[in-house]
Amino acid sequence: xxxxxxxxxxxxxxxxxxxxxxxxxxxxxxxxxxxxxxxxxxxxxxxxxxxxxxxxxxxxxxxxxxxxxxxxxxxxxxxxxxxxxxxxxxxxxxxxxxxxxxxxxxxxx
Amino acid sequence: xxxxxxxxxxxxxxxxxxxxxxxxxxxxxxxxxxxxxxxxxxxxxxxxxxxxxxxxxxxxxxxxxxxxxxxxxxxxxxxxxxxxxxxxxxxxxxxxxxxxxxxxxxxxxxxxxx
Numbered sequence: 001x002x003x004x005x006x007x008x009x010x011x012x013x014x015x016x017x018x019x020x021x022x023x024x025x026x027x028x029x030x031x032x033x034x035x036x037x038x039x040x041x042x043x044x045x046x047x048x049x050x051x052x053x054x055x056x057x058x059x060x061x062x063x064x065x066x067x068x069x070x071x072x073x074x075x076x077x078x079x080x081x082x083x084x085x086x087x088x089x090x091x092x093x094x095x096x097x098x099x100x101x102x103x104x105x106x107x108x109x
Numbered sequence: 110x111x112x113x114x115x116x117x118x119x120x121x122x123x124x125x126x127x128x129x130x131x132x133x134x135x136x137x138x139x140x141x142x143x144x145x146x147x148x149x150x151x152x153x154x155x156x157x158x159x160x161x162x163x164x165x166x167x168x169x170x171x172x173x174x175x176x177x178x179x180x181x182x183x184x185x186x187x188x189x190x191x192x193x194x195x196x197x198x199x200x201x202x203x204x205x206x207x208x209x210x211x212x213x214x215x216x217x218x219x220x221x222x223x
Contacts (some may be wrong), residue, residue, distance in 0.1 A: 006152030036212075043199050044152070096142075097212060098168070099152040 001091040001098060002027040009104040018075040020103055022088030025069040030092045033064060035073045036099075037084040044087065044099070047073065078107045112136055115200050115215035122190055123223050130185045130218045132200030141183040142201040142212065143167070152199065158183055190222045198216060 005023040008099040012018040035047040048055055048062045050071070054090065055062045075082055087102040113134040122128055134141065136209040143156040144167075158177040172194070173187050176195030183202075187194055197219050 009162075038152075041197075041217070043201070043217050044212075046211045046213065049211070090160065096154060096157065098154070099144075101151060 001089075001095055002031055003098060004088045004090055006086075006088050006103045008101065009106070009107045012034070012078050014074075014080060014107050015077055018078040018082065018105060019108070020073040020075075020086050020088075020105065021070065022073070022089070024090045027068050027090050028092070031090050032093065033062065033068075033071050034087075034088045034089040034091065034097070035060070035062065036089065036097075037082075038087070038102070039081075039084040042070050047086075068070045075078055078105075080107050080109065083107045113200065113202055113213050113215040115198075115217060115218050116207075118216060119219045119221075121221045121223065124189075124191055126190050128187050128190055128220070130198055130220070132183045132185070132215060133181050134136060134183075134202040134213070134215075135181060136202060136213070137180065138202035138204055138212070138213075139180065140203040140212075141177065142203075143173075143183070143185050144201065145171065146197045146199060146217075148197070156185065190220075191223045192211040195220060195222050 002024050034049040036044040038044045050062045064071045085102040116131045139160045141158045145155050146150045146152045153169035154172040156175040158164045166177050197215045197217050199214040200215040203210045
């Protein structure tokens with residue numbers, strides 16, 4: 001599976017949109033982009049995934065560049081409860097998830 | 110809402126004891142996983158199963174063992190606990206097949222071996 005690069009940490013203001021970038025320049029055509037998050041002391045939580053089209057659900061939006069070498073997870077209105085570590089994972093269907101360091105997001109009042 | 114359960118949530122035990130961490134899911138998922146995570150560190154896959162009577166070792170070597178006798182149940186056992194086993198253990202499950210897989214995680218078991 002392709003390697004991903006994420007910023008180590010970022011802050012965002014409560015009520016504002018949080019844009020979390022992820023680079024995956026070696027992504028293959030059959031690999032999906034997944035996002036999970038882990039709130040302190042809890043098990044990771046699935047957020048969203050996509051292949052090449054932008055995706056939106058009740059939690060977030062996923063924007064994938066046309067060349068698929070990078071993506072951005074958007075939390076439209078960050079709340080204090082969105083403070084967590086966010087993991088961007090690239091993998092083919094059927095392969096196992098590999099968690100890296102993720103981005104520590106701190107939502108500030 | 111994912112229905113995956115882990116017990117106990119917290120366990121403090123002495124060195125040399127045998128322990129079993131329980132994980133159960135009611136979603137009928139074929140795939141189940143165990144991850145290990147030290148505080149502030151990355152998750153590492155230690156065991157997985159793609160169905161009944163199927164178990165495999167993960168990316169991180171572990172002295173624990175697992176079994177999968179029933180679809181819904183995937184217990185992890187340490188025959189002789191040591192302080193180096195102190196960690197958080199997270200169980201997850203997902204659907205089999207070639208479609209993009211969403212894994213659902215349990216709340217985790219925090220193990221402290223004295």
